Amino acid sequence: MLPSLIFFVGFVVLPMIICIFLSFTDANMHDQSMFGNFVALANYTKLFSDKTFLDALWNTFVIVIVSVPTVCAFSLWVASAIYKMHGAACSAFRVIFYLPVVTGSVAVTAVWKWMYNNYYGIFNSVLKGAHIIENNINWLGDDRFALWCIILILFTTSVGQPIVLYVSALGNVDVSLIEAAHVDGATDLQAFWKVKWPQIMPTTLYILVITTINSFQCFALIQLLTQGGSGTNTVMYYIYYTAFKLTEQAGHFGYANAMGVILALAIAALSAVQFKLAKEK
């Protein structure tokens, strides 16, 4: 018990407390003192008049709103299509959909960077070959596409885990209940909504929460592909940028921590809403 608590308190709980504390100070990288000066809510008021932050917040919001429902719906469909299959086929599909997760964010980003490439990327070649587009599209450099490109990659790396979870949840649904529903004349669709859906609700809830957290945390993709350009800045990236990149605000830890606190609050609020909605059903 004790060793684990040391790690947990030392490297998770303590930083959490310091984070909240620092968000009320003007601490920065160049300052020799550990904590800087107390500035009360100045960081927070500044945040909400910072255009870049508000844009980043909006983009993060778009990513979450788009990816969470699509990931859930997609993985539920795939899971319900494969969970009754023969064992080997089912696990083959599970492995395949999990592959992008295992490949690792950097390797995945590297290959997508190539596929999206303006000159010799496969997207432009295929679309031009099919005469869908006339000229090469600069996928990652164009405000209209860049964010959607990021969302697409995020999607492929997000569905693996939900599919595994749904397959096992669907496998645990009481078969006799479904048979009873069929005997009573229910169609497959009715049996699904009335019998299976309520039973897999806890799994759905868990998936909603982890997908939300994952989408909020989307970082590697943005740092490696666009560096927050082309309208893809997110809160996560902006925290990193404020804290470590050379700008006029370089090393402004207090400010970055205030963003971190806002991000954590946003995630907590969304999770709470999801829990509440799920409970009501």
Added chain:
Amino acid sequence: MKSGVERVTAYKVISWIVLIVLAVLFTFPLYWIITGAFKTGADINNVKEIVWFPTEFTLANFAKLFERRTAPLFNIGTLIEGPIVPAAFRWLLNTVFMAVMAMVLTCLTAAMAGYALAKKRFAGRAIVFGLIVCAMALPKQVILIPLLKEMSALNLIDNIWAVIFPTVGWPFGVFLMKQFSEGIPGEILEAARIDGASELKTFFTVVLPIIKPGVGALAIFTFINSWNDYFMQLVMLSSNNNYTISLGISTLMAETSIDMGVLMAGAALASIPIIIVFLIFQKYFTQGITMGAVKG
């Protein structure tokens, strides 16, 4: 009835087709990495037509990758230095070290803590468990800056341990181990105590064998996550000799003139080992993911 059967099969056929198309699309990036790593520059830069399969296999990309940077294979203290090898080997070695250490420490500490949380009564137990669940929902990156300050206070900046410790502290493992430990029958523990076994002996000879499947799942889960984590490594590690393979590849990516073949060679080097590990242990892995979700 008959039409019902036909409709079901039609739906089944369509869903099979869609599934197979999706499976191909999902494997494609990996295929593209592996084939890209062996393609010649002419194949990669061919803008006239897409080269789906390398026209000839070349190792030039790997050769270029290895030439680019070198590093000693290992350092012990500041005095002993290993032979100079391509930096990618050093990066791989660092990554393996990091992932194995994170795995061993996480399993050991999490198994003890999970067992204690499930089977012992002590003051503050509910608070600890509540904190663990809350922390699991917290984005890791939020605590990044304080962590960095801590690490610099501990003099661990640019040290691989700065990445390992926060991974070990991450409470998912404790949570998972608690789920598994709930299933240990109280009578066995009672019997061990009556036999006069010490607390530590009980843990290693009675508890650990029972929760072994759980520990296996956690081990593989931690290993893969730690191998593929990028953010923590990016912030904590800064010198060539301490890079992990992910960081190494990402620095390659940042160099704008990089050719895609070399980049794919790097990506292949970073991903193939972990994919092999995953395929070997995937049974435990899926078990681990599922167990973690039971009763969230």
